[in-house]
Amino acid sequence: MNRSVPIANSSFSFISHLKCPACGTRYEVDLVQTVCRVGECGSTLYAKYNLPSGLSAKELLKGRPANMWRYHEFLPVLQGECVVSLGEGFTPILSMKHLSKLTDGLSVIWKDESGNPTGSFKARGLSGAVSKAHELGIKHIATPTAGNAGGALAAYCARAGIHAHVYMPKQTPKVFKDECRLYGAEVIEVDGNIADCGKRADTDAREKGWFLVSTLKEPYRLEGKKTMGYEIAEQLGWKLPDVILYPTGGGTGLLGIWKAFDELEQLGWIDSRRPKMVAVQSESCKGIVEAFHSGKETAVYQDNGFTMANGLRVPKPYADRLILQVLRQSGGTAIAVADDDMEKALKEIAANEGLLFAPEGAALWAAFKRLHASQWFSEGQTVLLLNTGSGYKYLENLSI
Numbered sequence: 001m002n003r004s005v006p007i008a009n010s011s012f013s014f015i016s017h018l019k020c021p022a023c024g025t026r027y028e029v030d031l032v033q034t035v036c037r038v039g040e041c042g043s044t045l046y047a048k049y050n051l052p053s054g055l056s057a058k059e060l061l062k063g064r065p066a067n068m069w070r071y072h073e074f075l076p077v078l079q080g081e082c083v084v085s086l087g088e089g090f091t092p093i094l095s096m097k098h099l100s101k102l103t104d105g106l107s108v109i110w111k112d113e114s115g116n117p118t119g120s121f122k123a124r125g126l127s128g129a130v131s132k133a134h135e136l137g138i139k140h141i142a143t144p145t146a147g148n149a150g151g152a153l154a155a156y157c158a159r160a161g162i163h164a165h166v167y168m169p170k171q172t173p174k175v176f177k178d179e180c181r182l183y184g185a186e187v188i189e190v191d192g193n194i195a196d197c198g199k200r201a202d203t204d205a206r207e208k209g210w211f212l213v214s215t216l217k218e219p220y221r222l223e224g225k226k227t228m229g230y231e232i233a234e235q236l237g238w239k240l241p242d243v244i245l246y247p248t249g250g251g252t253g254l255l256g257i258w259k260a261f262d263e264l265e266q267l268g269w270i271d272s273r274r275p276k277m278v279a280v281q282s283e284s285c286k287g288i289v290e291a292f293h294s295g296k297e298t299a300v301y302q303d304n305g306f307t308m309a310n311g312l313r314v315p316k317p318y319a320d321r322l323i324l325q326v327l328r329q330s331g332g333t334a335i336a337v338a339d340d341d342m343e344k345a346l347k348e349i350a351a352n353e354g355l356l357f358a359p360e361g362a363a364l365w366a367a368f369k370r371l372h373a374s375q376w377f378s379e380g381q382t383v384l385l386l387n388t389g390s391g392y393k394y395l396e397n398l399s400i
């Protein structure tokens with residue numbers, strides 16, 4: 001493969017190399033990379049940075065724009081002019097006004113990702129991955145998607161002048177397909193779930209020489225999503241919450257947030273305390289929940305059919321092993337929510353708080369209430385729920 005960017009000692013990014021978290025192999029950042037190529041390893045690769053201690057967060061971030069690129073030293077793009085941004089990130093952290101009566105003894109806050117470009121946190125991951133692909137000179141990108149990642153890929157590719165090819169289950173609400181087409185992407189509707197989309201995308205990408213950005217099969221969507229961890233820390237005055245609930249499909253955000261906390265500790269911006277990480281799944285696909293509670297290291301493929309939370313219909317996350325490690329290391333847990341409860345939660349939040357969350361995000365409220373009822377939390381804890389997207393694209397699946 002040709003080197004398309006210099007092995008720059010860039011001051012824009014402190015990235016040094018990529019590393020396999022499973023076998024430790026090192027990879028270069030000036031080449032196109034996917035997953036670990038050693039034998040059968042195949043692990044997601046993690047970007048590594050030269051993180052100087054003694055750097056003041058206050059000084060560094062002072063006056064920076066309120067988007068995720070304010071942390072550009074800790075993102076993988078070496079040349080600032082290659083960044084493809086639509087203003088993603090720096091989303092608000094909100095407390096509840098009326099529903100706080102149900103959270104007695106706890107402080108419950110939401111990080112609300114619904115205001116991102118294309119209406120979900122997928123904007124962060126795709127801003128990261130498309131920017132890096134742009135820097136590496138890539139002209140065609142393909143992805144399997146439950147919906148939101150496709151819209152984000154299409155928008156960032158349009159901005160970058162890259163062709164996007166989006167593989168989406170036929171069953172996905174029409175609006176997700178329409179937005180991709182409006183952004184100029186090719187939409188391939190697949191009769192099946194996201195795993196079937198993945199197989200089709202894989203074959204086509206291989207045949208046509210397209211770059212595939214399947215969840216955690218390339219290193220940089222994770223980097224974009226980790227900025228949620230940076231923001232949570234910065235917005236809470238560098239003091240992390242006690243618990244974070246995260247709606248887990250492929251798990252990119254959960255791993256990204258966890259990675260961010262390690263980097264922030266190396267920078268000396270936070271201490272060694274970590275939140276308990278809670279993976280919330282749908283009853284449709286709850287392989288992580290089952291593996292977690294039965295002490296297994298990986299999840300078994302599972303698809304029990306339709307869920308209105310398209311993003312949670314992931315039969316077997318590619319990085320299941322890493323997700324389970326984080327849940328256990330953090331002292332967290334995993335819990336599954338049925339569609340009826342998700343819909344009730346979504347309506348309760350909308351009517352009481354004026355927030356129309358995606359069902360994936362609303363699922364966290366149902367999960368929170370169950371965990372609270374079982375006294376899983378300790379008195380006085382701060383619990384952060386991560387609403388990953390806007391509810392507007394999901395209306396056709398709600399009974400109103």
Ligand SMILES: Cc1ncc(COP(=O)(O)O)c(C=O)c1O
Binds near residue numbers: 312389
């Ligand atoms: C709104 C929403 N929430 C959560 C997820 C799951 O994200 P992750 O792959 O990071 O687990 C998705 C993925 O499609 C999504 O669209």
Ligand SMILES: [Zn+2]
Binds near residue numbers: 022023025041043
């Ligand atoms: Zn490896």
